[in-house]
Amino acid sequence: MGQRPIYVMAEQDLPGLLIMGIGGTHGVQESLAALLKKHFSVITMKELLENKKEVGKKIQCIFVSEFRPTIDQELLESLPNLKVIGNSGVGVDHLNLKMISNFGVRVTNTPHAVADSTADMGMALMLASARRLVEGSQIAVSPDTNYFAADWLGVEVTRATLGIIGMGRIGYKVAQRARAFEMKILYHNRNRRSQEEEQAVGACYSEMEDLLQQSDFVMLVVNLTPQTEKLIGKKELGLMKPTATLINISRGAVIDQDALVEALQNKTIKAAALDVTYPEPLPRNHPLLKLNNVIITPHIGTATVQATHMMAEEAIANMLSVLNCQPIPSEVFPQ
Amino acid sequence: MLFLFPPTHVDKVQSPRPQNHSRGPWHPSREQFLPPSPLSSVPPPPSFPPPPQPGVPARLPALLARREEDMEAQELPCVLIDCIGGKHGVYEDHAEFLKERFCLITMKEYLENKNFLGKKIRAIYMWYHKPVINEELLQSLPNLKIVASSGVGIDHLDLSLLSSYGVKVSNTPFIVSTDTADLGMALMLASSRRLVEGHQMAISPDTEYFPADWLGAEVSGATLGIIGMGTIGYKVAERAKAFEMKILYHNRKQRNKEEERAVGATYCKKIDDLLQQADFVMLVVNLTPQTHKLIGKRELQLMKPTAILINISRGLVVDQDALVEALQNKVIKAAALDVTYPEPLPRDHPLLKLKNVIITPHIGSATVKTRHLMKENMTESIQAGLAGLPIPNEVLL
Numbered sequence: 001m002g003q004r005p006i007y008v009m010a011e012q013d014l015p016g017l018l019i020m021g022i023g024g025t026h027g028v029q030e031s032l033a034a035l036l037k038k039h040f041s042v043i044t045m046k047e048l049l050e051n052k053k054e055v056g057k058k059i060q061c062i063f064v065s066e067f068r069p070t071i072d073q074e075l076l077e078s079l080p081n082l083k084v085i086g087n088s089g090v091g092v093d094h095l096n097l098k099m100i101s102n103f104g105v106r107v108t109n110t111p112h113a114v115a116d117s118t119a120d121m122g123m124a125l126m127l128a129s130a131r132r133l134v135e136g137s138q139i140a141v142s143p144d145t146n147y148f149a150a151d152w153l154g155v156e157v158t159r160a161t162l163g164i165i166g167m168g169r170i171g172y173k174v175a176q177r178a179r180a181f182e183m184k185i186l187y188h189n190r191n192r193r194s195q196e197e198e199q200a201v202g203a204c205y206s207e208m209e210d211l212l213q214q215s216d217f218v219m220l221v222v223n224l225t226p227q228t229e230k231l232i233g234k235k236e237l238g239l240m241k242p243t244a245t246l247i248n249i250s251r252g253a254v255i256d257q258d259a260l261v262e263a264l265q266n267k268t269i270k271a272a273a274l275d276v277t278y279p280e281p282l283p284r285n286h287p288l289l290k291l292n293n294v295i296i297t298p299h300i301g302t303a304t305v306q307a308t309h310m311m312a313e314e315a316i317a318n319m320l321s322v323l324n325c326q327p328i329p330s331e332v333f334p335q
Numbered sequence: 336m337l338f339l340f341p342p343t344h345v346d347k348v349q350s351p352r353p354q355n356h357s358r359g360p361w362h363p364s365r366e367q368f369l370p371p372s373p374l375s376s377v378p379p380p381p382s383f384p385p386p387p388q389p390g391v392p393a394r395l396p397a398l399l400a401r402r403e404e405d406m407e408a409q410e411l412p413c414v415l416i417d418c419i420g421g422k423h424g425v426y427e428d429h430a431e432f433l434k435e436r437f438c439l440i441t442m443k444e445y446l447e448n449k450n451f452l453g454k455k456i457r458a459i460y461m462w463y464h465k466p467v468i469n470e471e472l473l474q475s476l477p478n479l480k481i482v483a484s485s486g487v488g489i490d491h492l493d494l495s496l497l498s499s500y501g502v503k504v505s506n507t508p509f510i511v512s513t514d515t516a517d518l519g520m521a522l523m524l525a526s527s528r529r530l531v532e533g534h535q536m537a538i539s540p541d542t543e544y545f546p547a548d549w550l551g552a553e554v555s556g557a558t559l560g561i562i563g564m565g566t567i568g569y570k571v572a573e574r575a576k577a578f579e580m581k582i583l584y585h586n587r588k589q590r591n592k593e594e595e596r597a598v599g600a601t602y603c604k605k606i607d608d609l610l611q612q613a614d615f616v617m618l619v620v621n622l623t624p625q626t627h628k629l630i631g632k633r634e635l636q637l638m639k640p641t642a643i644l645i646n647i648s649r650g651l652v653v654d655q656d657a658l659v660e661a662l663q664n665k666v667i668k669a670a671a672l673d674v675t676y677p678e679p680l681p682r683d684h685p686l687l688k689l690k691n692v693i694i695t696p697h698i699g700s701a702t703v704k705t706r707h708l709m710k711e712n713m714t715e716s717i718q719a720g721l722a723g724l725p726i727p728n729e730v731l732l
Binding site for chain 2: 023024025026027028029065066068116117119120121123124125127128130131132133134136137139140141143145146147148149150151152153154155156157158159176177179180181182280281282284289295296297298299300303304305306307308
């Protein structure tokens with residue numbers, strides 16, 4: 001990872017890197033900015049806007065983190081020397097890949113850095129939902145609680161059936177974790193994995209319908225593409241068991257959200273646990289916020305100190321490989 | 336399991352029994368948890384059918400008549416339970432199963448007719464630590480052979496007292512293991528990733544955006560220290576291994592090499608070594624005099640300031656006041672507790688207000704399937720005990 005220059009470069013000789021800002025609620029973490037400054041001459045959006053003509057020429061890379069800065073036509077037109085956009089994170093559905101490609105700019109993502117923490121989040125949501133952890137914690141601290149009821153129960157995770165939709169890097173790590181809970185694992189993917197890979201985690205390839213009908217927990221771990229948009233709609237929810245829980249750690253738009261609300265209200269499925277919605281955050285009057293069989297987390301699949309550092313390092317390596325005309329570890333192309 | 340008694344003043348039951356905790360396992364002063372003196376029992380009817388008596392519910396004579404028939408016709412053994420349904424009772428659907436095998440007598444029915452029913456009762460089905468068993472009860476149940484207690488913890492029972500009355504005890508150790516290990520993992524993940532806080536932010540009416548600087552800590556690849564490597568602790572280790580965690584453990588006895596290798600666990604003979612290295616410390620011991628306040632001020636200070644304490648054992652294993660202080664002073668980062676002392680905590684307790692604490696209402700084994708298995712286990716134990724056969728899951732002194 002991260003090719004360090006073998007001689008100390010003056011700051012102005014380092015390639016220019018555009019970031020949204022440093023610190024605060026929307027900027028890059030201070031520690032990550034320090035890391036970026038070792039390899040790049042870091043330029044904030046504010047600095048660019050103050051002097052677009054002069055500063056724009058210097059920028060060869062953009063570090064996109066938490067979907068910022070927004071990459072639009074106007075920005076691309078003002079950066080004549082831009083070579084690469086290094087996205088922090090694996091999802092690139094927020095980037096118009098075709099438009100960016102038309103400008104001759106490459107795009108990279110960070111599939112390795114996100115895998116463990118996102119798989120952990122999937123497991124966390126599944127366990128929290130099955131055991132009613134959020135509800136339980138509310139009871140434990142509520143001023144109205146004067147006893148713990150004996151008949152307040154959740155459902156087992158151990159030995160239940162988990163259906164993983166999308167068995168890429170993250171999905172596979174979910175399977176590795178779920179196996180330790182003696183779960184029966186079904187998976188659906190564009191491409192079937194090899195026999196060794198399947199056996200290593202005890203996963204069975206299934207058609208979508210079979211997976212939906214047999215799973216106690218359905219976990220979405222696909223990327224968002226035109227093919228996966230609204231992958232889970234009314235029909236799919238209707239196929240699921242009424243005792244099943246839907247977990248989404250992919251993108252909000254993979255689910256037909258209105259159909260989900262209806263399914264939860266009518267008890268077509270039992271519960272949902274969503275790290276992602278569309279939009280984020282949801283409007284404050286959205287029905288999903290009021291259902292007590294729904295856990296929503298604020299898109300924190302990679303929100304750990306360790307993962308954000310690893311993502312920055314992976315993005316740096318990707319961007320430097322483009323600038324140095326070397327093989328690019330994780331380039332993404334328009335569909 | 337749950338302590339359901341509020342820590343308020345309760346009339347002491349008049350008993351000649353001395354306050355002697357030196358025999359058998361320790362448990363906190365039982366006086367606190369005894370119910371108020373039972374209502375004075377209604378004298379039993381002298382004959383069948385009995386004439387109506389003041390204070391006796393009109394249906395009681397008929398009930399007793401029917402029971403007598405049941406008992407004779409089917410010879411179902413009589414088993415005492417606290418009650419059916421409601422907040423603490425045996426579940427209705429479980430009761431149906433039990434009634435096919437036993438003649439169930441509720442505490443209320445027993446108290447209304449102690450002299451008659453007392454002699455009939457041969458077993459107690461103790462669900463959620465009820466009915467409470469004290470010397471007075473044991474004295475009134477001359478034919479009591481066995482107490483089947485739900486869950487694995489038996490710190491709520493006076494084993495030597497029961498033994499002195501010749502009463503055997505069983506629990507349900509193994510079937511609670513996976514659920515409890517699962518909850519330990521759930522609490523570790525939820526605490527580390529700030530799941531409860533995050534959910535509150537996601538649904539709060541004040542939320543306009545999700546801030547970029549809101550971070551949790553990674554579980555994968557971190558160091559987990561398991562204190563208590565029994566059945567449950569070992570299952571926690573099996574699960575944690577899949578998250579590529581480094582696993583340290585502390586136990587009365589070291590496990591053998593194969594067992595250690597299978598989960599990649601390293602023995603720490605000294606608890607201090609574990610406390611100093613772990614990112615997550617999980618308590619999975621049973622409550623005994625040796626583990627009471629096992630984690631106190633000293634142990635908390637040995638922990639990393641970035642560490643999280645998870646308790647799925649018993650509230651009394653932790654010095655709760657020391658824990659509050661440690662959390663307030665950021666001596667440790669956070670805590671996730673399925674058990675406290677008492678349960679529930681008083682509503683003004685500082686633990687309820689700390690942002691870096693997750694508390695769950697003692698739900699370690701609270702799943703539909705496991706509760707069914709518990710009921711089946713307990714039934715088997717009672718049946719074996721009454722038949723004079725070896726008792727599955729017998730708890731020995």
